[in-house]
Amino acid sequence: MLTDQVLVFDLDATLYNVGSRIEDLVDAKVIKFFMRELQVTEDQAKEIIRNIRQKYAYDVEASGKEFTFSKKEFMDYICDVDTSCIPQNKELSAKLARIPQRKFIMTDSTREHVFDVLAALGVSADNFAGIFDCDDMQYTFKHNPESFKIFLNKYHLKAGECIMFEDSIGNLEIAKQVGFTTVLINSCSTVVPAFCDYQFATINLALDYFCDNPQK
């Protein structure tokens, strides 16, 4: 399998698993952003966010519609969080270095956040042929097939040669529609939908499987 395939990794909750700790830090930054941007109290900011979340899949989608702040400004601010709760993963670092095939990171987060997470994990960014972030996908995000098309065009890849490693079932559904092979990284014993070709509890176990089964 690996000889002619391209490995595409989501970042958050895929390359590491620290429960909701990073998500909680991002959420706190969202509140701070609105407090600062709109000069409102914490309670007022939370109310504004509640309203936004009733209308949009992502908070950032309110940019340009409800508010004048730019999507870049918003994402840069909320993704700038302390990643020190992410433990080193030497095993992952060694496995990635051993896999000769092209590897990419495709994330709804920012490039700076990718570098912070990789530094915490102890994984070199040099392992990856490309890091594709929310700005690269023009803020379409992975719930939109367009983000995958922009990714494939940028790196001159075909969907059929790409394997997506992801913790989000929703994102994997879109990846499958676009033509990717799909690998769900999820430690919960949930019912795995048919569009997930494989499921593993951790990224280390997933890479063990693909590295040890070259016929797959």
Ligand SMILES: [Mg+2]
């Ligand atoms: Mg994720």
